[in-house]
Amino acid sequence: xxxxxxxxxxxxxxxxxxxxxxxxxxxxxxxxxxxxxxxxxxxxxxxxxxxxxxxxxxxxxxxxxxxxxxxxxxxxxxxxxxxxxxxxxxxxxxxxxxxxxxxxxx
Amino acid sequence: xxxxxxxxxxxxxxxxxxxxxxxxxxxxxxxxxxxxxxxxxxxxxxxxxxxxxxxxxxxxxxxxxxxxxxxxxxxxxxxxxxxxxxxxxxxxxxxxxxxxxxxxxxxxxxxxxxxxxxxxxxxxxx
Numbered sequence: 001x002x003x004x005x006x007x008x009x010x011x012x013x014x015x016x017x018x019x020x021x022x023x024x025x026x027x028x029x030x031x032x033x034x035x036x037x038x039x040x041x042x043x044x045x046x047x048x049x050x051x052x053x054x055x056x057x058x059x060x061x062x063x064x065x066x067x068x069x070x071x072x073x074x075x076x077x078x079x080x081x082x083x084x085x086x087x088x089x090x091x092x093x094x095x096x097x098x099x100x101x102x103x104x105x106x
Numbered sequence: 107x108x109x110x111x112x113x114x115x116x117x118x119x120x121x122x123x124x125x126x127x128x129x130x131x132x133x134x135x136x137x138x139x140x141x142x143x144x145x146x147x148x149x150x151x152x153x154x155x156x157x158x159x160x161x162x163x164x165x166x167x168x169x170x171x172x173x174x175x176x177x178x179x180x181x182x183x184x185x186x187x188x189x190x191x192x193x194x195x196x197x198x199x200x201x202x203x204x205x206x207x208x209x210x211x212x213x214x215x216x217x218x219x220x221x222x223x224x225x226x227x228x229x230x231x232x
Contacts, residue, residue, distance in 0.1 A: 001169065031216040035153070042202060042225055043153065048218035049209065086153055090217060093166040095143070095155035 002091035004098035011104045018074040020101045022087030025068060030089045032070035034063060037100075038083040046085075047072060079105050108132040110203050110223035118197075118230050124190040128203030128223060135184045136161045141206040143219060144177060144188045146199040154199075158206060159186055193230045200225040 004024045012018035022032060032050050035043040045054050047063035050070065060075045070089075074081055082105045087098040114126035128142070135142065143158040157167035159177045167175050171190070179186040190197060205221040 031218075033218045035219075037153075042222040043219075044222070045218060045220045048220070049211075049216055054220060088153075088155075088219075094168060095145075095158075095217075095219075097153045097155065100152040 002089075002094070002096050004087055004089060004096055006085075006087060006098035006101045008099070009102045009104065011106060012074075012077045014079060014105055015076055018077045018081070018103060018105075020072045020074075020085050020087075020103065022070040022072070022098050023068055024070075024089065024096075024098075027068050027070055027089060028066045030065075030091065032063065032065045033088045034061075034070075034072045035086045035088065036081075036083050037086065043086065074103075077103075077105055081105060108205065108221050110205065110221060112201060112203050112223045112226040114226060114228070116227055116229060118193055118228060119232050120194055120230055121192055124188070124193050124197060124228055124230070126188045126201055126203075126226065126228070127185050128187070130184045130186075130205075134181075135179065135186065136181045139208040141208065141217060142177075142179065142186045143204045143206050145202045145204060145219075146197075147202070147225075148196075148199040156188065156190075156201075195230050198228065198230045200227050 034047040037043045050065040051063045062073045084100045086100045109131045118124045141158040144156040159165045174191045176189040202225045203223045204219040206217045
């Protein structure tokens with residue numbers, strides 16, 4: 001079965017750039033999505049189709065996908081961006097999620 | 107604005123069938139090009155996709171759960187439902203329903219889950 005791998009945790013200082021990676025076999029041939037989840041809340045879509053932002057998502061969120069790695073980049077990270085981030089792709093009509101990355105802003 | 111709301115028993119006994127319903131409000135479940143998904147998240151763990159259904163009734167399931175899962179849609183009630191049979195403690199989780207929007211890039215279709223319910227906690231215990 002297809003697998004996506006994320007680092008368990010990433011730390012960033014306020015105002016700096018955070019990068020969260022997601023690795024999978026030939027992931028660049030698929031479209032990646034990213035979801036943000038804060039404690040006690042439902043996931044929120046922040047990036048779809050590799051790099052597109054849904055309405056209402058701040059411009060500081062961006063995404064890329066090439067080769068075996070998709071990357072979520074948060075520029076000018078704010079305290080409100082702290083939470084868990086999940087990458088997701090579709091493989092054979094099955095949604096596959098990465099294990100999640102806990103972003104800490106300190 | 108489309109909203110999704112999960113409902114169903116919060117406690118299910120081992121070996122029984124878990125049944126949940128997701129009610130869609132703010133739009134017809136039949137309008138547009140969407141799939142309707144179920145996902146779950148055990149406490150302190152990551153997201154797991156269970157399966158999805160189109161409004162025409164076409165389904166896709168997570169291979170690891172396929173033998174125990176049935177997802178159905180009732181367009182007259184603007185609802186879709188999940189049944190998970192032979193549950194064990196490992197099925198204890200927060201269960202979410204979500205809308206998958208479909209996009210097309212040439213002949214390639216892509217999907218993204220852009221609207222989520224608030225989730226409902228299901229505990230499997232005797």
